[in-house]
Amino acid sequence: MSRPAQPQGERPIPDDVVERALASEDLMVEGRILVSSNAALLVSLSVDRRRLHAIYKPVARERPLWDYPDGTLAGRERAAYLVSELGGWHVVPPTVLREEGPLGSGSVQLWVDGESSSVVDIIAPGSVPDGWTAVIEGSDQHGSAVLLVHTTDPATRRVAVLDLVLNTSDRKGSHLIRSAATDHVWGVDHGVSLGVEPKVRTVLWGFMGQPLGDADLEPVHRLRSALEDSRSDELALHLTQDELAALAERTDALLEQRVFPGPSPDWPAVPWPAL
Numbered sequence: 001m002s003r004p005a006q007p008q009g010e011r012p013i014p015d016d017v018v019e020r021a022l023a024s025e026d027l028m029v030e031g032r033i034l035v036s037s038n039a040a041l042l043v044s045l046s047v048d049r050r051r052l053h054a055i056y057k058p059v060a061r062e063r064p065l066w067d068y069p070d071g072t073l074a075g076r077e078r079a080a081y082l083v084s085e086l087g088g089w090h091v092v093p094p095t096v097l098r099e100e101g102p103l104g105s106g107s108v109q110l111w112v113d114g115e116s117s118s119v120v121d122i123i124a125p126g127s128v129p130d131g132w133t134a135v136i137e138g139s140d141q142h143g144s145a146v147l148l149v150h151t152t153d154p155a156t157r158r159v160a161v162l163d164l165v166l167n168t169s170d171r172k173g174s175h176l177i178r179s180a181a182t183d184h185v186w187g188v189d190h191g192v193s194l195g196v197e198p199k200v201r202t203v204l205w206g207f208m209g210q211p212l213g214d215a216d217l218e219p220v221h222r223l224r225s226a227l228e229d230s231r232s233d234e235l236a237l238h239l240t241q242d243e244l245a246a247l248a249e250r251t252d253a254l255l256e257q258r259v260f261p262g263p264s265p266d267w268p269a270v271p272w273p274a275l
Contacts, residue, residue, distance in 0.1 A: 013048045015094065021047040022108045023096040027056055041102070042111070053111035057191070058103035065192065067199075073191030074107035075238035080166055080190035081109075082235055083247070087223035089162045091187050097238070109188065113180040120150045120173030120203050120275065133206035136270060148173075148274055150206050154215070155185040160204040161216050164261065165223065165250055166193040171202035173275040194239055196246045199267040203274050207260040217255060224251045 025045040030053070033040040039061030044053050059072045068076070074097055081095035095109040121132075125145050128134050135148045150156060156176070163171050169192045177186045226232045227248050235244060253261075263269035 013050070017048050018094045018110060019096055021045060021052075022054060022094060022110060023098045027054070027101055027108070029056075029102050039103070043102070043108070055109045055111060055188075056101055056103075056106055057109075058101060058106035060104045060106075062191075067197070068192060068195060070240050070243075071238055074105070076191050076194055077107035077109060077189075079235055079238040080168075080193050082232075083166060083194075083223060084162060086226040086232060087162070087165070087219035089158060089219045091159050091162055091185065092190065093186055093188060112177055112186050112188075114177040114186065115180070116174050116176055116178070116275070118151070118178045119156055119176040119185055120148070122146050122275070123149055135203060135205050136274075148203060148270075150176075150204055152206060153183070155183055156204065157207060157216065158219075159185050159187045160202070160207050160260070161212070161220070161254075162187065163200060163202050163204065164254060165220065165247070166190060167195055167198065167200055167246070167250060168193045169195065169199045169201045169267070170271050171200075171204060172271050172273065173203050176203075194243055194247060196242050197267075198264040200263060201268055201271050203270060205263065205269060208262045210260045212254060212258045212260055217258065220251050220254050224248065224255065227251070 027043040027045050029041050029043050031042045033042060039058055041056045042053060043056045044051055057074050057077065059074050062073050077095050078097040081092040084090060084092040093110040093112050095107055097107050099105045123146065125137060125147050128147065128149055131151055131153060132149045133152050135150060137145060137147055140146050159176060168190060170189065175187060175189045177188065179186065
């Protein structure tokens with residue numbers, strides 16, 4: 001599956017060139033993402049004689065989380081990218097962990113152009129369009145009933161399956177980006193993922209209970225194979241042995257049960273805010 005991270009109409013930059021640039025080129029801070037609970041800076045850098053944007057998350061500005069006491073959120077961002085690549089999902093933009101940056105070590109993830117409302121949206125009840133499914137009903141600021149809905153196309157489904165593997169605990173609608181150049185859906189912001197306890201929290205529960213077919217499980221098979229050999233060695237730099245074991249157990253469960261599971265009763269099913 002292709003990885004359309006480059007602007008339409010421009011020749012693609014090889015993946016290894018992008019990663020090397022993210023890891024080594026000077027980062028120019030252009031602004032801060034104010035809605036982020038931890039520091040997230042918009043930066044620009046030179047990649048193959050082009051000026052591209054990225055999101056830089058410095059470790060020094062991370063707030064401690066009781067349920068993720070080990071490693072760093074930046075390391076989990078890198079680990080989520082590695083899992084996406086090992087399985088062949090290719091839905092996490094190129095992400096590196098670098099030692100030097102404007103505020104020290106941190107993760108740097110390539111910025112991808114697109115928007116979220118074509119993946120997740122809020123609509124009036126009774127008007128779910130074809131190709132969309134309802135997740136929950138709620139109220140808007142005026143007390144009127146609304147529905148949280150998401151698309152059911154293969155690109156959205158692909159991210160939903162990866163979230164089960166990653167144990168993603170904060171999949172807001174704004175973390176899903178449909179490419180401006182293609183129909184590809186990207187998933188971003190994985191600092192709170194890959195924990196041990198089941199705590200998937202996502203806006204993509206519309207697939208719950210549906211069978212997982214061969215196309216859904218093909219990347220799960222590839223990841224499970226990679227976890228058995230040296231291809232996955234770098235994951236041990238960012239995750240504990242218990243977290244690695246839990247990752248393997250989640251892949252085994254999906255391959256055995258072949259059904260999109262429901263949320264854990266011990267953890268909120270949908271993040272807040274949902275978008």
